[in-house]
Amino acid sequence: MPNNSANWFKQVAQRAEGLGQQRLRVGVTGLSGAGKTTFITSLINQLENHNKGLLSRRAPFDRLESVRWQRDNVERAFPYLESLGALSAQPARWPDSTSDLSRVVIDLRFRPQGLLRKLQSTRQLRLEIIDYPGEWLLDLPLLQLDYGQWCEQMRQWLEAEPRRSLAGPLRDTLLGLDPAAPVDAVQLVDLTEQWRQFLLRCRSEAGLSRNQPARFLQPGSDVAPQMLQFVPLLLANRHSAGEQGSWWAECQARFNYYRDFVVRGFFEQHFRHLDQQVLLVDMLGPMDAGEAALNDLRDAMEAVLASFDYGRSGLLARLLRFRPRIGRLAFCATKVDKVNPAQQRAVQQCLEDLMVDRLADVRHGGVEVRGLPLSAIRATRQEGDALVAGLQGEEGWVRYRPGDIPAHLPQSLQVSSPDLLPLRPPPGLHRSEPFPHYRMDDLIAWLIEGAEP
Ligand SMILES: Nc1nc2c(ncn2[C@@H]2O[C@H](COP(=O)(O)OP(=O)(O)OP(=O)(O)O)[C@@H](O)[C@H]2O)c(=O)[nH]1
Ligand SMILES: [Mg+2]
Structure with missing residues (x-):
């Protein structure tokens, strides 16, 4: 059966070729x-x-x-x-x-x-x-939250020690913001930086590891800094809403971008392979x-x-x-x-x-x-x-x-x-x-x- 054996050798050779590059x-x-x-x-x-x-x-x-x-x-x-x-x-x-x-x-x-x-x-x-x-990887749970749910979760986290003390007056400021009021762009930049400083204190002073959003501390080069400008509005919840230009609308849009492109993007582009x-x-x-x-x-x-x-x-x-x-x-x-x-x-x-x-x-x-x-x-x-x-x-x-x-x-x-x-x-x-x-x-x-x- 010369034909068969020739085929067999061809198959093995092809397989070897495929295996040659892994x-x-x-x-x-x-x-x-x-x-x-x-x-x-x-x-x-x-x-x-x-x-x-x-x-x-x-x-x-x-x-x-x-x-x-x-x-x-x-x-x-x-x-x-x-x-x-x-x-x-x-x-x-x-x-x-x-x-x-x-x-x-x-x-x-x-x-x-x-x-x-x-x-x-x-x-x-x-x-x-x-x-x-x-x-x-600690951002993975964000994939199952919408912005309002995240705000609720952050409110809970900030009610408990040691985060409550570490947040200090920032917690009061965030509790004082009406989600439906018009956003103050300058204040948003300032609050974002305060939130980052708070996460840093959580890490360095209390040794906490779950500091969200993770990219506030380790941004990586693929995220534009202006897309990392949002904070949790502690009065907001999953039923909140706000017109265009409100604190809610502005923070929600960036949170959604963070979740859908930054977090999901990492898992899809790198992790999945x-x-x-x-x-x-x-x-x-x-x-x-x-x-x-x-x-x-x-x-x-x-x-x-x-x-x-x-x-x-x-x-x-x-x-x-x-x-x-x-x-x-x-x-x-x-x-x-x-x-x-x-x-x-x-x-x-x-x-x-x-x-x-x-x-x-x-x-x-x-x-x-x-x-x-x-x-x-x-x-x-x-x-x-x-x-x-x-x-x-x-x-x-x-x-x-x-x-x-x-x-x-x-x-x-x-x-x-x-x-x-x-x-x-x-x-x-x-x-x-x-x-x-x-x-x-x-x-x-x-x-x-x-x-x-
Ligand atoms: N004795 C000892 N120390 C180590 C070893 N590997 C790392 N270290 C220590 O741990 C420190 C952190 O190590 P890195 O390799 O920079 O850790 P990393 O995970 O890349 O840290 P980041 O880039 O900051 O996230 C080093 O500066 C060393 O002091 C090891 O094999 N033996
Ligand atoms: Mg390193």
Whole structure:
């Protein structure tokens, strides 16, 4: 049957061709300061040095022939060189804080294996990484609210402490505005700025994470500032109305734009295309800050994880009008080099204890979840049961015992915290050597494995 076998070879060859070019889009997110920029910098560095570090010993990286990070023609490119510059400076610095979405494109070329070897010389995987502020996901609930309902919700939030005190006289001013009265454009600009300052205080003074609208604090470059001028009118409700030119009409129009274009736009343009997601969480900071910070972290992460919960009779698909397709979620406690290696799993365990119900929901909705305690760049070295590291802004080294992490998070959320010092990055980091880390290789392998190169 020569004809049949020719067909068969043709089919296999076509399949090999199709497989030859694959694409994997990975989202990386976390609340501000979670460690996103450092993580992505280390990830590119580990891939660029795949033949030297821990990656070289594991499949499929033993078949990895070349890695090319794309410098040109990438829209909103991730600041890789700037981050490397800071990390390899003397003294070394952490990369600057970022507040916008950014993208990385890396092409990986693998030697094919088995039968495909004869049909095709190489296999390519295009890895796209999207770094975006986790706070943007906290706007998801806005998709189910109209402006009047949002005003009602903000009124409730501002009635309770600590927001009531943090809002101070702004609450009285907003309560004094008649939604149907003609808008005062100058006052609206002023009130918007006051609302932003209030959100900043919520974040920095009370450690609150649910600060709406999220783009007031992390606007991103795709939103015109004048579109971010609206405030909740605390006397308004879902039945309110107002003629053109009223406070109501003006604020409602901008709220609708924010909800329908800014929030929905992010989910439709970026989020919907993600195949996999890495969610980074700084668990050590809140453990150090205490019960209130842990409570708030739980609230915020529950809101973030709602974006990956595909169960619950398709609520997410209804809100977004499309079915998200994230298949794998890596849920990682970051910066675990700050505790003893033997305690790193406990940090991850405490994080998973905090989120236990929501993680179960995400898994139940069909997403594969893996938890890994990570350090993108190891700033400490172990000596006996002590750690040795350098402190930011100082020379020389300190030797210290960071203290214990409980095996599980107590229900009361009362934990004795480890000693957290402001560490500087280790010296001698260079682009051409793999950065020291914990478990970056496990994570990268898990992500790539999902694409089966
Ligand atoms: N010891 C240690 N510290 C880290 C590590 N990764 C991040 N950090 C610390 O955490 C800080 C924040 O890290 P970034 O990578 O800037 O975090 P980010 O999530 O990009 O922060 P924003 O851009 O501000 O949202 C850094 O300045 C470091 O102080 C790590 O692997 N080990
Ligand atoms: Mg950043």
